[in-house]
Amino acid sequence: MSELRHRVKDGEVSSSDEKPPPQSNPESEDDELPPGADLSTTRQLSQSSDKTTEALDSALKGLNPRWRNWIIRGIFSWAMIFFFFLIIYLGPLALVIVTLMVQIKCFHEIITIGYIVYKSFNLPWFRMLSWYFLFTSNYFFYGESLIQYFGVLLQRTEFLRPLVSYHRFISFSLYVAGFVGFVVSLKKKHYLKQFTLFGWTHVTLLIVVTQSHLIIQNVFEGLIWLLVPVSMIICNDIMAYMFGFFFGKTPLIKLSPKKTWEGFIGGALSTVLFGLALSYFLVQFDYFVCPISYDDVNNKISYECERHPVFILTEVNLPTVAQKIFSVFGIPWKTITLYPFMLHSISMSLFASVIGPFGGFFASGFKRAFKIKDFGDTIPGHGGIMDRFDCQFLMATFVHVYYTSFIRAPNPQKILQSIWLLTTEEQIQIYNTLREKLTLRGLILDRATNT
Numbered sequence: 001m002s003e004l005r006h007r008v009k010d011g012e013v014s015s016s017d018e019k020p021p022p023q024s025n026p027e028s029e030d031d032e033l034p035p036g037a038d039l040s041t042t043r044q045l046s047q048s049s050d051k052t053t054e055a056l057d058s059a060l061k062g063l064n065p066r067w068r069n070w071i072i073r074g075i076f077s078w079a080m081i082f083f084f085f086l087i088i089y090l091g092p093l094a095l096v097i098v099t100l101m102v103q104i105k106c107f108h109e110i111i112t113i114g115y116i117v118y119k120s121f122n123l124p125w126f127r128m129l130s131w132y133f134l135f136t137s138n139y140f141f142y143g144e145s146l147i148q149y150f151g152v153l154l155q156r157t158e159f160l161r162p163l164v165s166y167h168r169f170i171s172f173s174l175y176v177a178g179f180v181g182f183v184v185s186l187k188k189k190h191y192l193k194q195f196t197l198f199g200w201t202h203v204t205l206l207i208v209v210t211q212s213h214l215i216i217q218n219v220f221e222g223l224i225w226l227l228v229p230v231s232m233i234i235c236n237d238i239m240a241y242m243f244g245f246f247f248g249k250t251p252l253i254k255l256s257p258k259k260t261w262e263g264f265i266g267g268a269l270s271t272v273l274f275g276l277a278l279s280y281f282l283v284q285f286d287y288f289v290c291p292i293s294y295d296d297v298n299n300k301i302s303y304e305c306e307r308h309p310v311f312i313l314t315e316v317n318l319p320t321v322a323q324k325i326f327s328v329f330g331i332p333w334k335t336i337t338l339y340p341f342m343l344h345s346i347s348m349s350l351f352a353s354v355i356g357p358f359g360g361f362f363a364s365g366f367k368r369a370f371k372i373k374d375f376g377d378t379i380p381g382h383g384g385i386m387d388r389f390d391c392q393f394l395m396a397t398f399v400h401v402y403y404t405s406f407i408r409a410p411n412p413q414k415i416l417q418s419i420w421l422l423t424t425e426e427q428i429q430i431y432n433t434l435r436e437k438l439t440l441r442g443l444i445l446d447r448a449t450n451t
Contacts, residue, residue, distance in 0.1 A: 218403070227282060255365045272346060316340075317335050318335060
């Protein structure tokens, strides 16, 4: 017995009831949840895209999980595509409303994660303040867009006139009220957690609200600046999944183990070809290429305009290398007639194929940090709304920056909108100044000298 005690003391024998200390796994890539989080956090955060209706479960119960997921994903992909076409048919107003609804749902999915992680601390006002800041942000951004494009129409209503004139001051006041509310809500011993959630809310607003605002801006500049990029992301997502499902063997990135190089390359090539075809089709219609504006003369929303040069057929000289390649096959092509927008669509499709997926990789890293599969289970086979729009938000920002940098030209209609918001005296002053400058340049006759 004495010998056994010595052996135990020397570490040669251990009791079966003793649990060895936890060993760290250097190969593990999982992060720990924030210290002090509720023990049930991981279970509450667990979201799955596999949830379906009982009827669909019954119909697919004989299939293996791989093909079952493929069929479910396909069914709801087509359902979302048809819904997207329906929204396009209903017009820009429906697009704006749906964008707002998507934004709110994405915000809810992300904020809920923070709430679940820290809810055991009973932090006051977190959810209420988060939604308040969402309202404030939307009031500012959507108000800016409406005033910019429809200010004249809004000014006609007596009730809306002060809201238009003092929009930015009202927005700032609303935000300051929320800021004060947050400071008042600070709770002793939980300052760090509360400031963490305050930053969480604002980063979410930056990702979701700001970028959804850019989507609305793209819509107002012409529906084609929304339809083509959104369709490219959808095409790339579907074709990358298809190529990866049937041919994928080479892993692409550790953040998304199911992504493969075969799917990445196949999706990219498909997206470029699809983008060219879709762009050629849409540029045929003024409804898609003209900026949306308010026609003050006819008192209605207008989809008519003088086309931007990128939407007009243009003869383009082929590069020397391309001419030589065609000459080898006996094709004497030196120029080609096309819509310049099609060349811009190649840039957008390359971004959608090469950089766009990194929005998904970013979201995958975020979900792995919190040990969840999806942001939600709203769409069977796909996950939450944020799971479908992670790449779309990044793409919308790129299109807005690309358009303002390389495409946008001065819009006389938008300038007139700003002038109509001025007082009568200010409008007369602008008129006299403009007439004087044009007369000096010889572009109009001087009424006094008739020269």
